[in-house]
Amino acid sequence: KAGVTQTPRYLIKTRGQQVTLSCSPISGHRSVSWYQQTPGQGLQFLFEYFSETQRNKGNFPGRFSGRQFSNSRSEMNVSTLELGDSALYLCASSLEDWNTEAFFGQGTRLTVV
């Protein structure tokens, strides 16, 4: 079966712009989580959606937002990009809301110049 698909794989944006990243979870999975990975901070939790509702949010500024659609696909948006937003953004999907295995996509590499 198809895995978690993230698009695009690579992005280059200019400071001040905004960006939208997309994540299609494994078919039948209802939970989607987003993470930011940087060399200095490691993997940090951004937010989690389950059945179109945001259930948890990490410690990131309001410039980071997300949503989940009825087909469980999710998007995250970053507005007013800063150089420090350059990172690998990873999406994870899970079947249910807890106690189940998480599967990650290949990530979107965002570079802000």
Added chain:
Amino acid sequence: KQEVTQIPAALSVPEGENLVLNCSFTDSAIYNLQWFRQDPGKGLTSLLLIQSSQREQTSGRLNASLDKSSGRSTLYIAASQPGDSATYLCAVTNTGNQFYFGTGTSLTVIP
């Protein structure tokens, strides 16, 4: 706040050796612990999931154990191969599917 620590940060072993990676966490009230591997520039590949009621899980040459009360997990890799070279991450969940990740162990297996 949950904190996850992995030791060692880097490990280099000759091919064929058995090895152990360590993971510790500060809050024992976890739902799951999951081990992942990450190749450079890639996403995370799930290796093993241990639910809070379980003590260990095995998959092929991999065996992961969990001691929730002491806040520790180990990943045992038997008969290491060059293809095992990657960064290994452990992660725990306390609520929902919010993972707290360790900083990883970078493993190099020398042919």
